[in-house]
Amino acid sequence: MKILVTGASGTIGKRLIEIIKARNHEGVAFLRSDVDILDEKSMHAYLDQINPDSIMHLAKSDELMTTHLLTWSKKHQKKFVFTSSYKVFSGKTVEAPYQVYDRPDGTDEFALGKIKQEDLCFEIYPDSYVVRLAWQIGKAPGGYNMLSFVQEQLKQRGVMSASKGLYLSLMFLDDTCHALIDLVESYLPGMYHLNQNDGYSFYDVIHYLKHEYQQDWIVLDDAKKFSKNDNMENNKVKVTMFSEMGMTHFE
Ligand SMILES: NC(=O)c1ccc[n+]([C@@H]2O[C@H](COP(=O)([O-])OP(=O)(O)OC[C@H]3O[C@@H](n4cnc5c(N)ncnc54)[C@H](OP(=O)(O)O)[C@@H]3O)[C@@H](O)[C@H]2O)c1
CATH class of the missing domain: 3.40.50.720 (NAD(P)-binding Rossmann-like Domain)
Incomplete structure (x- = not known):
């Protein structure tokens, strides 16, 4: 094609x-x-x-x-x-x-x-x-991709704020x-x-990426500031969901 x-x-x-x-x-x-x-x-x-x-x-x-x-x-x-x-x-x-x-x-x-x-x-x-x-989650920072946001946060504050109450389409x-x-x-x-996110908070996803990409990010929960469910239901197209990748819920 x-x-x-x-x-x-x-x-x-x-x-x-x-x-x-x-x-x-x-x-x-x-x-x-x-x-x-x-x-x-x-x-x-x-x-x-x-x-x-x-x-x-x-x-x-x-x-x-x-x-x-x-x-x-x-x-x-x-x-x-x-x-x-x-x-x-x-x-x-x-x-x-x-x-x-x-x-x-x-x-x-x-x-x-x-x-x-x-x-x-x-x-x-x-x-x-x-x-x-x-x-989008790329393999490295660059363009409009979640890792660019992570990089910017770390540059500005030295820590990554990721809410346990925030559910995003990722x-x-x-x-x-x-x-x-x-x-x-x-x-x-x-x-x-x-959308691959079948129920993981931003905090869970950032922890998963930290481990997968072998990064030393300091991750803080920001649930008081950012709590929202902004997740779309993936439909029809078969994609590997986060749960199938072995993502876990972090306490
Ligand atoms: N990145 C994400 O996380 C994300 C999330 C949700 C939805 N989307 C959607 O996915 C699509 C692609 O996103 P992206 O992040 O790859 O976008 P992007 O990095 O901002 O790239 C957009 C491209 O559009 C072209 N462009 C820029 N200004 C233009 C204009 N005035 N007229 C015509 N073309 C113009 C340029 O390509 P050329 O120079 O090659 O023409 C530019 O590289 C968009 O529809 C976006 O809304 C992206």
Whole structure:
């Protein structure tokens, strides 16, 4: 399968291209320098030239770029994947764990932008895949990945605050990339949640990573400041859950 990836130089996109290739597909990076992303003709001509079987739209784009990708995908009946985020939920009116059928209740600019584009996908091309991703855990700090946050905390405070009362949607970056490929290989279009956290606090996860990555982090519970269940229910796509990896609850 020829898979075109937008946002290919980003945190997830870069690794996704590598994993697409490792799985014997053709991974092509969308190059913004080669096309006017706001112009439909330019975008359609660019896509005609590449002619991918599937588009994975990871770029931090506006609605216009997304619209052009959608209209081309619909016209040619190609697979189209839009990556959204767990952040479309705020937890204010929708109770966690968030389900795919829950209407997102996020009100900040990022959430509203993502919700609008999610809706756009199904309006323009009902056979889209809309995938809400969890916060990514990479192998090392870099880009928008949980380990960058850990590194920053340690730099600023010398300790890592991780609440025993905080439940977040989290997933290892490589597993996310594999799941995105699994989706277009084997699953039907629709709304998906990709999340490996089946009930572990941020404190548990940080302890697990400390051990797995052999780090000497000092980890403190911050439950008084941060207590919230912000976890999505993983649905349909088979992923290895944290419990299956041997994660434990720390006292
Ligand atoms: N990282 C996470 O933990 C996480 C969690 C939940 C959801 N997500 C979602 O997953 C997707 C990828 O996330 P990411 O962390 O890999 O993002 P990222 O590191 O911020 O990369 C986004 C990429 O978008 C492209 N881009 C930037 N500005 C643009 C613009 N104005 N117009 C068009 N393209 C632009 C750039 O790629 P090029 O220069 O190659 O075009 C950039 O590298 C996003 O939809 C994000 O919301 C990520």
